[in-house]
Amino acid sequence: GEPTPIRYEFEGLKQDGTPIWLESVVSLVSWDGELSVLSTQIDITARKKAERELQRSEEQYRTLVEQIHDGVYVIQDGVMRFVNEACARSVGYSVRELIGREVRELIAPEDREFVLDRYRRRQAGETLPSQYEFRLLHKDGVSRVFVEVRAMLTQYQGGLATLGTMRDVTERKRAEEQLREEAEINAALARVAQEMIASLDTSAVLDRLCRVTTEVLGCDCGHTVLWFPEEKVYRNVAGYGYTPEQWEALRAMSIPQESAAPLASLVLKGQGVVELEDQTGEPRAPLT
Numbered sequence: 001g002e003p004t005p006i007r008y009e010f011e012g013l014k015q016d017g018t019p020i021w022l023e024s025v026v027s028l029v030s031w032d033g034e035l036s037v038l039s040t041q042i043d044i045t046a047r048k049k050a051e052r053e054l055q056r057s058e059e060q061y062r063t064l065v066e067q068i069h070d071g072v073y074v075i076q077d078g079v080m081r082f083v084n085e086a087c088a089r090s091v092g093y094s095v096r097e098l099i100g101r102e103v104r105e106l107i108a109p110e111d112r113e114f115v116l117d118r119y120r121r122r123q124a125g126e127t128l129p130s131q132y133e134f135r136l137l138h139k140d141g142v143s144r145v146f147v148e149v150r151a152m153l154t155q156y157q158g159g160l161a162t163l164g165t166m167r168d169v170t171e172r173k174r175a176e177e178q179l180r181e182e183a184e185i186n187a188a189l190a191r192v193a194q195e196m197i198a199s200l201d202t203s204a205v206l207d208r209l210c211r212v213t214t215e216v217l218g219c220d221c222g223h224t225v226l227w228f229p230e231e232k233v234y235r236n237v238a239g240y241g242y243t244p245e246q247w248e249a250l251r252a253m254s255i256p257q258e259s260a261a262p263l264a265s266l267v268l269k270g271q272g273v274v275e276l277e278d279q280t281g282e283p284r285a286p287l288t
Contacts, residue, residue: 206238
């Protein structure tokens with residue numbers, strides 16, 4: 001009672017035992033006044049082999065894609081046609097939930113126009129960098145996921161599509177933002193410190209600096225020397241650890257540029273604290 005013709009495929013054997021795939025079309029016909037079956041067979045062994053190879057290749061490709069840590073996706077006509085697990089997991093969805101979904105729904109509103117404009121320009125043939133960053137909207141509807149994308153146009157199932165890879169860089173962006181904020185805070189603190197120093201007694205600030213430096217480095221005493229360009233000499237302007245008599249002698253001392261040049265050269269070339277050892281055993285001048 002089924003309508004004819006009926007088309008089906010089956011695997012058979014040749015006379016020598018070799019497997020063969022056949023496509024059969026069966027129809028009911030009138031033959032010599034009686035109802036008969038007319039059957040035609042087409043050898044489709046080569047086609048079935050090609051289909052099996054294609055299926056195996058697709059399975060291997062899919063397995064490879066699923067093992068990649070980065071997200072892989074295909075977008076066609078503004079719709080997600082393919083995504084791997086990594087791509088779906090980064091925004092909190094399952095693969096099934098993303099397939100067939102409009103891409104614009106997944107892009108964070110603040111980046112939506114930027115991404116869609118790039119897509120339109122690429123469709124129009126404009127050459128743009130293949131790598132760029134933007135934010136996706138997490139499934140929770142609130143969280144943003146920063147992604148780094150590399151995309152290219154390609155043929156997919158008879159049409160033009162976007163094939164891309166996606167990497168979740170949210171943690172990196174957060175670290176960059178934290179560093180930027182810390183830099184701004186440090187700059188602000190430095191400015192505050194400069195303003196405070198400018199408004200305070202410079203001598204008192206330098207005396208404190210000498211005291212802290214001497215204590216931290218575990219020295220017996222320490223002093224600060226400043227350059228006075230109008231006189232072309234160095235002078236001791238602050239110190240810690242000296243007796244009043246020693247400090248009065250140091251304050252009265254003027255060091256010409258040529259006398260301080262060797263030490264200044266060593267200090268400028270050094271990294272961190274520069275330590276000079278006295279090998280002569282003779283009394284040293286304050287800068288040596």
